[in-house]
Amino acid sequence: MQDFDALKKIWQEEPGKARQISSPAELSSTSQRNRRWLKNTQLIGAIGQIFTAAFITWMIFYGNFGFKFWYTYLxxxxVVxxxxxxxxxxxxxxxxxxxxxxxxxxxEHxxxxxxxxxxxxxxxxxxxPIFTILLSVVIGIYYIEILSGRPFWPSLIIVVVTIAWILFAYFYLGKKSIKKETGRxxxxxxxxxxxxxxxxTND
Amino acid sequence: MKQHKEFTDLYEQYAPGILKLCMGYTGDRTQAEDLLQEVFLSVWNNMNKFRQEASWKTWIYRIAVNTCLTYLRKRKLKTVDIDEHPVAQLQEEKSNREQEVQLLYTCISKLPEADRLLISMVLEDQSYEEIAAVVDISVNNLRVKIHRIKKQLTEIYNQYARL
Known part of the structure; x- marks a missing residue:
């Protein structure tokens, strides 16, 4: 039967041999790298999005797509x-x-x-929801451009399949993965x- | 260069204590060594932010406590299960003293996260004022907590030492 002082003696007799280092460069940690990765993912992602926005803007003005309707450019x-x-x-x-x-x-930490x-x-x-709504609007406008003057039934099938896919992706796949991630x-x-x-809390 | 020297001095002075704190927190040597490196990397990265409002010791222990607490989120701690390492088995592998030390670390790692860190600092013989400054709670509240944790740890240790 040991009392707390005996446990303290056991603890204090252990020297706690830490690896010797002569410079901070000798230290490495997977967790630090993880946090840096977490941070850099956001930064690189943001810069990537800005480049994409700039590229699409450039295409609007200099892409020579020759779209029939102005709202296709809209x-x-x-997307920008x-x-x-x-x-x-x-x-x-x-x-x-x-x-x-x-x-x-x-x-606080x-x-x-x-x-x-x-x-x-x-x-x-x-x-x-915001991204789904905006993307649906974008696709809808784009379809007006590419489907105008095409036969009715094939156009209708394309529109129905697209709407079905968006609804499936949002209400089934999206909700499921959001539920899982928000739960985590x-x-x-x-x-x-x-x-x-x-x-x-006070004891 | 001066900062390098200051850092290595701090490392030399506090790394053994921090390693034991991490051992108590995780109950596992490999994870404790990784945590120790993480703590001192944070110390190195934040040395320029040190404002001497607290002592180096308080500041480093605070970083150590925070690093331990968030380490838990990054990887679910694989705490050593005492039942998987019964004392009888340890006896064959290690000397009596090593065995007691390992058992103590393992018992500490059975406590709630905050309690592990508080009791490790008590075992390291830090004053209540120092510990209170590290975790930013009142000395009176800390005293009550420590009293409870001491009792709890002694019970766990004796329970497993009998196995």
């Missing part, structure tokens, strides 16, 4: 808008990850991570809250 502009919206979301998330500070108190996961969750539930994020948020409470 649909291309909507989508890219810029996505870039803005990604820059915002990047900023949130960058601001996470390990030297804050544990409760955990709250920063909680906030980051809450943003990710909000993005998933908020972005989905919520469980992380709950865990963080639980640990935060371990510090903040």
């Amino acid at each position: 649909s291309m502009s909507l 808008l989508l890219c810029l919206m996505q870039a803005a979301f990604m820059f915002y998330t990047y900023g949130k990850i960058k601001a996470i500070d390990e030297s804050l108190s544990p409760a 955990l709250r920063q991570w909680e906030e980051y996961y809450a943003i990710r969750k909000k993005q998933l539930t908020f972005q989905g 994020l919520q469980s992380i948020i709950d865990e963080l809250k639980q640990v935060e409470e371990q510090f903040s």
